[in-house]
Amino acid sequence: MEKEIEIDWHKINVIIDSYSANNESLLMIMQDISDMYNYVPPEVVPLLEERLGVKKSLIYSVATFYKTVSLEPRGKYIINVCTGTACHIRGASKVMTALSEKLNIGEGETTDDALFTLEAVRCVGCCASGPVITVNHEIYGGLDSSTAVKIIEDYEANAT
Amino acid sequence: MARLVNRNALERLRNSLRDRQVKNTKRLISLCAGSGCAAYGTAKVYHTLNEELAKHGLKDEVEVKLTGCHGFCEKGPIMVIHPEGIFYPQVKEEYIHEIVEKTVKNGEVVNSLIFKDPATRKKVTYEHDIPFYKLQKRVVFGNNGIIDPTSIEDYISVGGYSALEKALFTMTSDQIIDEVKKSGLRGRGGGGFPTGIKWETCRQHDGDRFVICNADEGDPGAYMDRSILEGNPHSILEGMIIGAIAIGSHDGYVYVRHEYPLAVKNLSIAIEKAKDIGILGENILGSGFNFEIHVSRGGGAFVCGESTALMASLEGKPGRPRAKYIHTVEKGYKEGPSNLNNVETWANVPVIIDKGADWYASIGTEGSKGTKIFSLVGKVVNTGLVEVPMGTSLRTIIYDIGGGIPKNKKFKAVQTGGPSGGCIPEQFLDLGVDFDELKKVGSIMGSGGMIVMDQDTCMVDVARYFLDFLKEESCGQCTPCREGIKQMLEILTDICNGRGKEGDIELLEELSDMIQKFSLCGLGTSAPNPVLTTIQYFRDEYEAHIRDKKCPAGVCKPLFHYEIDEEACTGCHLCALKCPQEAITGEKKKPHNLNQGRCIKCGICYEACKFNAVVIK
Numbered sequence: 019m020e021k022e023i024e025i026d027w028h029k030i031n032v033i034i035d036s037y038s039a040n041n042e043s044l045l046m047i048m049q050d051i052s053d054m055y056n057y058v059p060p061e062v063v064p065l066l067e068e069r070l071g072v073k074k075s076l077i078y079s080v081a082t083f084y085k086t087v088s089l090e091p092r093g094k095y096i097i098n099v100c101t102g103t104a105c106h107i108r109g110a111s112k113v114m115t116a117l118s119e120k121l122n123i124g125e126g127e128t129t130d131d132a133l134f135t136l137e138a139v140r141c142v143g144c145c146a147s148g149p150v151i152t153v154n155h156e157i158y159g160g161l162d163s164s165t166a167v168k169i170i171e172d173y174e175a176n177a178t
Numbered sequence: 179m180a181r182l183v184n185r186n187a188l189e190r191l192r193n194s195l196r197d198r199q200v201k202n203t204k205r206l207i208s209l210c211a212g213s214g215c216a217a218y219g220t221a222k223v224y225h226t227l228n229e230e231l232a233k234h235g236l237k238d239e240v241e242v243k244l245t246g247c248h249g250f251c252e253k254g255p256i257m258v259i260h261p262e263g264i265f266y267p268q269v270k271e272e273y274i275h276e277i278v279e280k281t282v283k284n285g286e287v288v289n290s291l292i293f294k295d296p297a298t299r300k301k302v303t304y305e306h307d308i309p310f311y312k313l314q315k316r317v318v319f320g321n322n323g324i325i326d327p328t329s330i331e332d333y334i335s336v337g338g339y340s341a342l343e344k345a346l347f348t349m350t351s352d353q354i355i356d357e358v359k360k361s362g363l364r365g366r367g368g369g370g371f372p373t374g375i376k377w378e379t380c381r382q383h384d385g386d387r388f389v390i391c392n393a394d395e396g397d398p399g400a401y402m403d404r405s406i407l408e409g410n411p412h413s414i415l416e417g418m419i420i421g422a423i424a425i426g427s428h429d430g431y432v433y434v435r436h437e438y439p440l441a442v443k444n445l446s447i448a449i450e451k452a453k454d455i456g457i458l459g460e461n462i463l464g465s466g467f468n469f470e471i472h473v474s475r476g477g478g479a480f481v482c483g484e485s486t487a488l489m490a491s492l493e494g495k496p497g498r499p500r501a502k503y504i505h506t507v508e509k510g511y512k513e514g515p516s517n518l519n520n521v522e523t524w525a526n527v528p529v530i531i532d533k534g535a536d537w538y539a540s541i542g543t544e545g546s547k548g549t550k551i552f553s554l555v556g557k558v559v560n561t562g563l564v565e566v567p568m569g570t571s572l573r574t575i576i577y578d579i580g581g582g583i584p585k586n587k588k589f590k591a592v593q594t595g596g597p598s599g600g601c602i603p604e605q606f607l608d609l610g611v612d613f614d615e616l617k618k619v620g621s622i623m624g625s626g627g628m629i630v631m632d633q634d635t636c637m638v639d640v641a642r643y644f645l646d647f648l649k650e651e652s653c654g655q656c657t658p659c660r661e662g663i664k665q666m667l668e669i670l671t672d673i674c675n676g677r678g679k680e681g682d683i684e685l686l687e688e689l690s691d692m693i694q695k696f697s698l699c700g701l702g703t704s705a706p707n708p709v710l711t712t713i714q715y716f717r718d719e720y721e722a723h724i725r726d727k728k729c730p731a732g733v734c735k736p737l738f739h740y741e742i743d744e745e746a747c748t749g750c751h752l753c754a755l756k757c758p759q760e761a762i763t764g765e766k767k768k769p770h771n772l773n774q775g776r777c778i779k780c781g782i783c784y785e786a787c788k789f790n791a792v793v794i795k
Contacts, residue, residue: 042494046475049436076495083496083653084477086436102398103593103629104555106643112780140480140647142437143401145553145627146251146561147217155439159217159254163780 212247246409
């Protein structure tokens with residue numbers, strides 16, 4: 019899936035400034051850029067290199083080491099199925115299978131219409147409410163396969 | 179609010195806040211806004227409650243407070259109505275009208291909405307009478323349900339920052355360290371290293387010293403730290419400032435998971451407010467002492483909970499651990515002496531300084547002092563956060579506080595210590611939980627995750643689950659961890675898929691020994707624990723998978739199928755209605771049939787049947 023995006027260079031510079039262009043904040047800067055586009059467009063790498071005074075290799079190394087940053091475009095809604103231990107023994111894998119079948123994509127993939135990305139996350143810390151999923155910043159707990167699918171259908175309906 | 183220029187100003191502020199509280203005759207409704215309750219819909223309840231209060235013209239007479247986690251997350255969203263302390267669990271928008279009409283306006287209890295104890299089937303009206311809370315000792319977690327975490331005034335009014343005042347104006351650095359040493363406080367992240375000794379060692383090394391809070395709570399199934407960060411962030415800041423005075427540091431960092439957005443938000447608000455009134459930053463309370471705290475967000479890497487990896491991550495690099503020939507208390511972040519403690523450890527510090535080391539050391543066991551917060555989750559009736567004195571038995575935690583196993587199923591094991599821990603079987607339920615006891619049976623207390631497993635949990639699958647987790651999270655630097663875990667996972671996956679061979683168990687044990695001995699950091703050296711303890715206590719399950727090609731718990735799909743027990747089946751037809759594959763047929767009131775060809779083993783019929791007529795074969 020490829021889509022053209024227009025990069026708001028001003029906003030990205032504002033983000034870098036908010037961390038005083040400190041190279042120690044590289045990961046947080048990339049996370050904030052991710053919040054804008056749901057991924058870090060590789061086009062911004064030269065700017066990060068220049069403004070933070072770090073090597074390209076370090077930027078790629080950090081971007082690929084941490085799970086919260088992606089260099090690949092992701093959907094408008096990022097669904098994270100919690101696969102922490104408490105959710106696992108309460109049936110998180112069934113929720114994952116149901117969502118995967120519903121959206122017709124595998125774990126880590128994005129739907130063709132770029133609406134949803136399905137990911138697994140290692141514990142969101144809502145262990146008493148498992149199985150849990152998050153959609154962007156919203157948390158949904160106490161789910162099973164059918165209620166999880168229902169939530170995604172609601173997002174689908176609201177998006178069209 | 180005005181800046182507090184000296185200790186008297188803080189005292190005056192506290193007194194005026196308390197006065198205001200005494201004079202305040204408003205009814206208070208506290209609504210839990212912790213992440214557990216939020217997942218069940220606190221936001222909607224809050225919105226509806228405010229609308230309803232406005233409709234009745236009660237907005238000025240009733241205060242609605244969004245608090246941190248109350249701990250009883252199973253029953254979220256939780257609402258407590260003060261001054262009576264009337265407790266409403268699992269509040270829905272549609273209940274609000276009745277609650278406002280009866281309880282808020284007239285103090286009348288809505289009987290249909292109060293808590294029903296599943297053990298005694300008795301209804302309980304007040305929060306403090308609920309068995310889940312009654313048996314706990316909430317030293318660190320107690321204020322969570324009372325204060326608004328975004329209000330520094332709330333924290334000060336319950337006695338917050340009085341320990342800081344005491345440390346800053348009446349104690350020397352040595353006295354603070356001695357007090358912490360005497361209290362017997364040990365690292366709550368799981369390591370159990372004596373905190374006072376760590377501080378003392380860090381102080382002995384010259385250079386720019388750093389005080390760091392490890393809020394990278396990575397253990398899946400544990401969320402104590404999240405709830406303190408979200409619900410009482412000032413208690414962590416207060417602990418860190420006291421630590422900084424003792425160690426002689428002017429720069430502090432909180433390394434917190436990006437997956438905890440509310441924790442990041444509340445912590446950042448707390449830092450701002452503390453700086454605004456002169457409790458953090460330059461010249462704290464006019465004492466001349468300076469200390470700053472910065473927030474750094476992690477990126478979802480489990481290994482960053484390890485001290486050297488965490489510090490590499492703070493420096494803006496990938497979080498890979500290094501060998502610890504030189505400890506981080508000597509050379510850590512930016513090569514400076516760095517003192518790292520976990521969230522819960524820091525939150526214990528103000529309590530110790532405030533109430534004294536002797537009081538603190540009177541709680542707990544010989545080697546482990548104070549209380550510990552556990553995340554009691556999985557197949558247990560009352561899931562949530564439980565704070566109890568060290569040494570409390572597993573049985574008390576799981577049965578008396580947790581209410582036992584749901585649906586009359588049989589307890590199988592409790593997993594403690596996360597991916598570095600192990601599974602403890604029934605015969606050890608009377609063990610007291612502390613740093614040393616659980617080690618004797620092959621597990622660890624760890625940071626406090628306690629995942630209860632019942633008869634429907636497959637122990638081979640649990641071992642496979644943890645290794646899958648660790649394979650993903652291994653940073654890949656050292657070969658024993660990177661390759662060893664991968665090989666063990668392949669063997670376990672084969673066993674779960676019916677391809678297990680004689681000799682697999684022995685091979686797993688051999689690989690475990692190698693990984694434990696030669697890995698670089700704690701992630702690798704403890705990685706085999708979940709496998710070793712499950713082999714030790716549940717070898718028969720491994721053998722059933724390998725020899726009989728059966729999964730007795732009905733988890734590993736290739737190794738079991740469901741059947742309907744004709745004698746037990748009443749023909750209620752519920753399973754047939756729920757089956758998504760239309761695999762179950764039969765006439766009402768007559769035993770049903772299950773078509774194996776259509777069955778996808780989703781388990782919906784097994785869960786639905788009230789007569790145990792769907793059986794695992």
